[in-house]
Amino acid sequence: MNDHHHGPAKGLKRWLFATNHKDIGTMYLWFSFSMFILGGTFAMIIRAELFQPGLQLVEPGFFNQMTTMHGLVMVFGAIMPSFVGLANWMIPLMIGAPDMALPRMNNWSFWILPPTFLLLASTLFMEGGGPAFGWTFYAPLSTTYAPPSVTFFIFAIHLLGLSSIMGSINIVATVMNLRAPGMTYMKMPLFVWTWFITAYLLIAVMPVLAGLVTMMLMDIHFGTSFFSAAGGGDPVLFQHVFWFFGHPEVYIIILPAFGVVSQIIPTFARKRLFGYDSMVYATASIAFLSFIVWAHHMYTVGMPVAGELFFMYATLLIAVPTGVKVFNWVTTMWRGALTFETPMLFCIGFIILFTIGGFTGLMLAIAPSDFQYHDSYFVVAHFHYVMVAGAVFSMSAAIYYWLPKWCGKMYSEGMGKAHFWISFIGFNMAFFPQHFVGLAGMPRRIPDYALQFADFNMMSSIGAFIYGLSQILFLFNVIATIRGGKRISDEKVWEGAEGLEWTLPTPVPFHTFSVPPQVR
Amino acid sequence: MQLFGDNPVLNTVAKMVTVVIGMFAFVFVVMVPLYNVLCDALGINGKTSGERYEVVQIQVDESREVTIQFVTTNNEGMPWEFGPTTTMMKVHPGAVNDTVFYARNPLSRDMVAQAVPSISPSRAAEYFHKTECFCFDQQALQAQQSVEMPLQFIVDQDLPRDITTITLSYTLFDVTDMVKDVVASR
Numbered sequence: 001m002n003d004h005h006h007g008p009a010k011g012l013k014r015w016l017f018a019t020n021h022k023d024i025g026t027m028y029l030w031f032s033f034s035m036f037i038l039g040g041t042f043a044m045i046i047r048a049e050l051f052q053p054g055l056q057l058v059e060p061g062f063f064n065q066m067t068t069m070h071g072l073v074m075v076f077g078a079i080m081p082s083f084v085g086l087a088n089w090m091i092p093l094m095i096g097a098p099d100m101a102l103p104r105m106n107n108w109s110f111w112i113l114p115p116t117f118l119l120l121a122s123t124l125f126m127e128g129g130g131p132a133f134g135w136t137f138y139a140p141l142s143t144t145y146a147p148p149s150v151t152f153f154i155f156a157i158h159l160l161g162l163s164s165i166m167g168s169i170n171i172v173a174t175v176m177n178l179r180a181p182g183m184t185y186m187k188m189p190l191f192v193w194t195w196f197i198t199a200y201l202l203i204a205v206m207p208v209l210a211g212l213v214t215m216m217l218m219d220i221h222f223g224t225s226f227f228s229a230a231g232g233g234d235p236v237l238f239q240h241v242f243w244f245f246g247h248p249e250v251y252i253i254i255l256p257a258f259g260v261v262s263q264i265i266p267t268f269a270r271k272r273l274f275g276y277d278s279m280v281y282a283t284a285s286i287a288f289l290s291f292i293v294w295a296h297h298m299y300t301v302g303m304p305v306a307g308e309l310f311f312m313y314a315t316l317l318i319a320v321p322t323g324v325k326v327f328n329w330v331t332t333m334w335r336g337a338l339t340f341e342t343p344m345l346f347c348i349g350f351i352i353l354f355t356i357g358g359f360t361g362l363m364l365a366i367a368p369s370d371f372q373y374h375d376s377y378f379v380v381a382h383f384h385y386v387m388v389a390g391a392v393f394s395m396s397a398a399i400y401y402w403l404p405k406w407c408g409k410m411y412s413e414g415m416g417k418a419h420f421w422i423s424f425i426g427f428n429m430a431f432f433p434q435h436f437v438g439l440a441g442m443p444r445r446i447p448d449y450a451l452q453f454a455d456f457n458m459m460s461s462i463g464a465f466i467y468g469l470s471q472i473l474f475l476f477n478v479i480a481t482i483r484g485g486k487r488i489s490d491e492k493v494w495e496g497a498e499g500l501e502w503t504l505p506t507p508v509p510f511h512t513f514s515v516p517p518q519v520r
Numbered sequence: 521m522q523l524f525g526d527n528p529v530l531n532t533v534a535k536m537v538t539v540v541i542g543m544f545a546f547v548f549v550v551m552v553p554l555y556n557v558l559c560d561a562l563g564i565n566g567k568t569s570g571e572r573y574e575v576v577q578i579q580v581d582e583s584r585e586v587t588i589q590f591v592t593t594n595n596e597g598m599p600w601e602f603g604p605t606t607t608m609m610k611v612h613p614g615a616v617n618d619t620v621f622y623a624r625n626p627l628s629r630d631m632v633a634q635a636v637p638s639i640s641p642s643r644a645a646e647y648f649h650k651t652e653c654f655c656f657d658q659q660a661l662q663a664q665q666s667v668e669m670p671l672q673f674i675v676d677q678d679l680p681r682d683i684t685t686i687t688l689s690y691t692l693f694d695v696t697d698m699v700k701d702v703v704a705s706r
Contacts, residue, residue: 101529101532102529102533165540168536169532169533169536169537169540172532172536173529173532173533173536176528176532177528177529177532203536203539203540203543204539204543205543206540207540207541207542207543207544207546207547208543208544208546208547208551210544211543211544211546211547211548211551212547215547215548215552223698225698226552228693228698229636229691229693230595230634230636230693230694230695230698231634231695231698232636234555234556234559237552237555237556240551240555241547241551241552244551302642304562304642
């Protein structure tokens with residue numbers, strides 16, 4: 001409506017100096033997709049090497065760099081920024097705010113990311129290669145035995161932490177201060193709630209990660225011995241600090257995904273979300289529990305039995321709030337007027353596959369049996385079921401769900417459904433067999449394996465290629481939609497959709513809610 | 521906390537920044553010291569105290585014998601010859617025992633080493649007291665030099681009766697570069 005007064009600047013300046021939450025959200029989303037392709041390329045190299053036993057394509061050292069960079073790029077470059085992008089786009093629209101609370105900091109927290117990943121990727125071309133110690137970068141692999149480029153890796157982690165912290169502070173400040181009149185906390189859409197809690201998790205644990213890499217830096221360059229037994233330190237301390245960050249980190253990744261699914265399922269079930277209050281409390285409980293379960297990643301380091309039992313019971317307790325969520329989603333669908341558009345398909349795929357990943361998580365949580373599964377392909381299968389089928393599926397659902405609202409054009413439903421089914425089949429073909437080879441004893445992070453695992457690995461590789469290619473279809477669909485999709489103008493793109501964002505005109509104008517809406 | 525008067529956004533930011541700084545400090549002033557204190561106090565990881573044990577009260581328990589095994593490992597790349605002169609001893613809890621380890625630097629350059637002890641079973645760590653140990657200090661050996669290093673220890677008379685064998689393991693680390701760094705930075 002007031003486009004001609006305050007429209008976006010022209011050309012590159014619009015993006016470089018962007019302070020509009022929609023522009024910044026868009027940049028985050030495109031950036032994270034490019035990182036998704038980069039991390040996916042690394043994954044394709046891994047799967048190509050594992051297509052057959054023996055060494056075919058790459059050197060073992062380079063293979064290690066690929067597993068490390070795949071993990072780092074996917075976690076810090078693809079999944080986390082994609083949800084920050086979605087938060088930027090949707091939180092102001094959902095709570096009736098004109099923009100994020102701190103637009104200039106918002107600009108900064110995005111623009112730190114591209115140079116940081118350029119720096120991280122450039123380590124692959126440095127002498128001694130890039131990081132090759134796994135995305136968990138356990139000392140002393142990442143200190144005593146690390147390639148010289150590890151210092152660049154440490155700097156990159158510092159910058160990523162800075163970006164995440166600024167992004168989170170912005171989200172907390174927005175949610176706490178810019179809600180429209182009448183939008184009480186318990187009226188906030190669940191996506192806002194899950195991000196609000198996620199932002200607190202980030203603010204609490206990103207400084208711990210920064211402290212950890214700072215200790216590494218001091219061990220490598222300044223003669224301290226935090227993680228070196230020779231100087232009185234202990235490498236196991238590294239694992240404790242890392243997982244004190246790392247376990248909340250996996251919920252940082254998955255909680256916004258829970259939020260997305262909680263928005264989409266009611267729309268296509270044409271019912272209110274079942275158990276809204278319990279969803280909020282379950283999210284908060286999961287966030288709290290994430291701080292007291294970290295040592296379940298390290299049952300085999302030689303903890304006292306009392307410690308193993310504590311972390312085992314605390315971990316199993318997480319199944320309760322998570323079960324509440326799955327129950328609520330299923331109950332929302334129960335006797336609803338269901339339709340199966342692409343976003344809904346991805347959400348149902350999410351519920352099924354995430355629940356499988358949750359069950360394998362319970363198996364891993366049981367300390368005595370974890371000694372068998374530890375560091376095997378079973379673990380790889382487990383976390384890809386929760387990370388890919390959890391976070392990435394829900395992200396795909398979110399794009400299909402909100403893209404028509406953002407750009408006022410409808411995506412191709414046929415291509416979207418094809419994307420879903422190809423990625424669903426490819427994903428399961430890639431990762432389901434990994435449960436079996438893992439239980440049979442195939443360790444993770446190896447470029448070669450015993451002959452008995454050959455068939456399942458070939459199947460896994462073919463599945464991974466299928467899944468990878470399906471993302472090209474996704475990209476094509478998104479570009480085709482933006483360029484020449486069928487124009488729509490209904491405020492509610494989906495007839496069952498509820499919430500403030502659907503009261504705005506379609507496509508969403510550059511400036512929204514300059515006058516706060518009144519929420520009843 | 522109302523640092524920024526009536527600007528609620530900046531007040532929120534100030535609170536959050538405080539949390540960030542607090543969590544960063546938490547790593548260094550809580551997590552690291554707490555880990556070391558807990559490991560020392562509970563003997564987790566088989567860590568034994570790096571401090572000299574002051575004998576409080578000696579009361580030899582002649583009624584039982586405990587087997588002490590000595591194991592040594594050279595950390596990766598450490599070329600020294602290093603080992604116990606006696607691999608096994610039978611001792612009474614409460615008695616003061618002496619043994620000797622030997623080390624030889626076979627290279628033609630001076631080196632500094634640090635031995636790091638560990639006890640198995642880890643439950644026994646808090647009952648194994650060293651009154652004198654070469655692991656309390658770094659060992660500097662000139663090229664081709666060899667040395668005999670004393671160890672004096674007492675097994676506490678409160679050692680649980682079901683523990684009949686204690687293994688004391690030493691890992692020898694090459695710390696020549698670390699010591700040089702310290703010297704160079706002075």
